Amino acid sequence: MSVYGVQGEDRTDYTKAESKAIRARSRKLLGTLLRPHLWRVVVTMVLVVVAVAANIAGPMLIAYGIDTGLPSIMERADWMPLWVATIAYIVAAVLAGVLMYFYTVGIARISQTVLFDLRRRLFAHAQRLSLEFHESYTSGRIIARQTSDLEAIRDLLDEGLNELVRGVLFMAFTGVAMTVLDPLSGLIIGIALIPAIILTRWFQVRSTLLFRETRTTSARMIVHFVETMTGIRAVKAFRKEPANQREFDERVDDYRDANYRTINIFGIYEPGIMAIGAVTIATLVLVGGLRVAEGSLQIGVLLAIALYARNFFQPIQGIGMFFNGYQSASAALEKISGMLEEEPTVREPGAPKALPESRGQIDFDAVEFSYSSGKVVLPDFDLHIPSGQTIALVGTTGAGKSTLAKLVSRFYDPTEGSVKLDGVDLRELSNDDLRRAVVMVTQEAYLFSGTVADNIALGKPGASDEEIEAAARAVGAHEFIMALPDGYGTDVNKRGGRVSAGQRQLLSFARAFLADPRVLILDEATASLDIPSERLVQEGLTTLLDDRTAIIIAHRLSTVAIADRVLVMEHGRIIEDGSPAELIAAGGKFASLHRAWRESLV
Numbered sequence: 201m202s203v204y205g206v207q208g209e210d211r212t213d214y215t216k217a218e219s220k221a222i223r224a225r226s227r228k229l230l231g232t233l234l235r236p237h238l239w240r241v242v243v244t245m246v247l248v249v250v251a252v253a254a255n256i257a258g259p260m261l262i263a264y265g266i267d268t269g270l271p272s273i274m275e276r277a278d279w280m281p282l283w284v285a286t287i288a289y290i291v292a293a294v295l296a297g298v299l300m301y302f303y304t305v306g307i308a309r310i311s312q313t314v315l316f317d318l319r320r321r322l323f324a325h326a327q328r329l330s331l332e333f334h335e336s337y338t339s340g341r342i343i344a345r346q347t348s349d350l351e352a353i354r355d356l357l358d359e360g361l362n363e364l365v366r367g368v369l370f371m372a373f374t375g376v377a378m379t380v381l382d383p384l385s386g387l388i389i390g391i392a393l394i395p396a397i398i399l400t401r402w403f404q405v406r407s408t409l410l411f412r413e414t415r416t417t418s419a420r421m422i423v424h425f426v427e428t429m430t431g432i433r434a435v436k437a438f439r440k441e442p443a444n445q446r447e448f449d450e451r452v453d454d455y456r457d458a459n460y461r462t463i464n465i466f467g468i469y470e471p472g473i474m475a476i477g478a479v480t481i482a483t484l485v486l487v488g489g490l491r492v493a494e495g496s497l498q499i500g501v502l503l504a505i506a507l508y509a510r511n512f513f514q515p516i517q518g519i520g521m522f523f524n525g526y527q528s529a530s531a532a533l534e535k536i537s538g539m540l541e542e543e544p545t546v547r548e549p550g551a552p553k554a555l556p557e558s559r560g561q562i563d564f565d566a567v568e569f570s571y572s573s574g575k576v577v578l579p580d581f582d583l584h585i586p587s588g589q590t591i592a593l594v595g596t597t598g599a600g601k602s603t604l605a606k607l608v609s610r611f612y613d614p615t616e617g618s619v620k621l622d623g624v625d626l627r628e629l630s631n632d633d634l635r636r637a638v639v640m641v642t643q644e645a646y647l648f649s650g651t652v653a654d655n656i657a658l659g660k661p662g663a664s665d666e667e668i669e670a671a672a673r674a675v676g677a678h679e680f681i682m683a684l685p686d687g688y689g690t691d692v693n694k695r696g697g698r699v700s701a702g703q704r705q706l707l708s709f710a711r712a713f714l715a716d717p718r719v720l721i722l723d724e725a726t727a728s729l730d731i732p733s734e735r736l737v738q739e740g741l742t743t744l745l746d747d748r749t750a751i752i753i754a755h756r757l758s759t760v761a762i763a764d765r766v767l768v769m770e771h772g773r774i775i776e777d778g779s780p781a782e783l784i785a786a787g788g789k790f791a792s793l794h795r796a797w798r799e800s801l802v
């Protein structure tokens with residue numbers, strides 16, 4: 201099994217070599233994200249080192265003030281050392297504050313820029329990837345990459361990393377300062393660090409497991425909720441409410457238990473660290489106090505040691521938490537880097553060929569096609585469509601009609617052979633030329649947020665209002681548009697702007713009319729249309745098909761009447777090919793379909 205791209209995203213049984221490859225991929229991504237900010241990273245690191253050092257100087261200055269400043273006042277009435285200590289203390293505090301501000305702002309700027317860059321890259325990449333990718337990688341997963349995964353990385357960059365850097369520096373500097381002031385105290389704090397590390401390690405291992413459990417139980421709870429609500433009609437129709445409620449209760453129960461357990465370990469960890477801190481301070485004060493009494497330690501030093509020790513263990517919790525954030529962020533980064541590793545299967549050529557002036561002749565030359573699953577959908581396909589012809593594709597479900605349409609619009613490339621438009625292999629055309637020449641109107645007739653006019657104008661960016669209206673008139677959409685609250689300016693997502701399925705279809709016809717492609721592919725949606733809307737759509741269709749090559753995946757036999765030629769497909773092959781009249785006369789498959797349809801009308 202491979203770990204390339206998003207494959208194996210759900211696997212947990214990676215071999216060592218595979219894990220290494222995945223980690224290397226994440227590191228590489230992180231590298232490319234951070235490299236442009238390298239100097240800024242260095243500057244912020246210098247800032248934080250100096251800020252923490254200035255902060256650490258405080259207790260030492262207090263020790264100096266007490267041990268040197270006070271005796272010199274009492275013995276020589278010399279106030280100078282105390283003044284020096286006080287002013288230095290203030291300067292150090294202000295310096296630490298100011299530098300910490302610049303560090304915080306600097307690190308936030310880096311992390312925000314990195315996140316911005318990553319978000320943009322992900323979006324651009326997801327749009328660039330071929331339809332093949334999107335047909336197998338669900339939109340839910342892409343959304344998770346763009347939301348929860350990026351949030352995990354954001355949490356780490358904004359909070360976790362900051363706490364780690366400050367915490368580690370603070371502890372290291374404090375340890376050094378204590379050792380310099382009094383080596384014995386340094387040794388004591390060093391010894392106290394051992395149980396603190398053991399406890400933190402225990403917390404880290406437990407909390408990783410528990411956080412994972414909270415995430416899983418919460419996801420299971422949400423999935424059940426979403427499933428119930430999206431299927432609420434079926435739930436009510438089949439009286440599934442009590443069963444669903446029971447299941448939901450169980451999942452909430454699991455989630456609650458997981459949360460209890462998490463809170464429980466926090467309840468042990470935090471007081472545990474506090475207790476270690478308290479025992480350490482007590483020991484330091486006791487040992488230090490005895491030595492002060494003995495005269496081998498100055499009182500100011502003892503005070504500084506106590507001040508240091510009081511804050512010493514504070515950052516350790518943040519450092520422990522960092523590793524949790526780190527784990528979810530690195531899992532997120534692994535998934536994101538996997539998606540970014542995917543390459544479009546349909547690529548634009550480096551040196552595209554120009555499309556000759558012509559009106560859309562299509563040729564399938566010895567085309568063989570299979571989806572990545574390996575099943576051959578079109579085994580050996582030859583087809584010549586002269587320009588201007590209107591083709592109706594008919595056939596049983598799964599025969600390969602949509603596949604053929606997807607090959608003409610180059611959403612996929614053939615496995616063998618070639619598909620040509622006006623004599624040029626589609627693989628040699630630029631995306632711009634191809635999209636201008638071939639337009640596919642899908643069943644869903646998707647409307648984007650914006651006005652009716654915006655939606656029609658998608659066919660030809662920058663189209664004038666007159667052009668938009670002319671297109672709408674041509675396909676017979678003008679009347680219903682004028683009846684909308686704001687006419688062409690109606691927002692399609694607002695109440696009142698809601699359009700019916702048939703009207704949506706007409707809007708997508710107007711869009712295609714405005715685009716004026718050489719080749720139009722139409723996956724005709726029918727089920728949702730009533731007879732008057734169907735008639736409306738039929739009229740729009742006739743205008744739309746004029747003067748261009750058209751391939752209609754015909755679910756309705758009434759559409760077939762306007763076709764010049766009918767292709768009947770079965771198992772990826774054309775089994776009948778001719779004008780509607782010829783095929784009816786020949787008495788084959790199409791004739792019997794046609795007969796059944798005529799009978800159903802009576």
Ligand SMILES: Nc1ncnc2c1ncn2[C@@H]1O[C@H](COP(=O)(O)OP(=O)(O)OP(=O)(O)O)[C@@H](O)[C@H]1O
Binds near residue numbers: 335577602
């Ligand atoms: N994205 C895909 N990945 C793998 N196999 C696919 C994919 N899309 C379609 N197929 C398979 O290819 C075959 C042809 O499908 P296609 O959608 O072209 O049929 P169709 O004739 O358009 O059917 P319908 O009338 O039901 O839309 C089917 O067996 C289907 O299972």
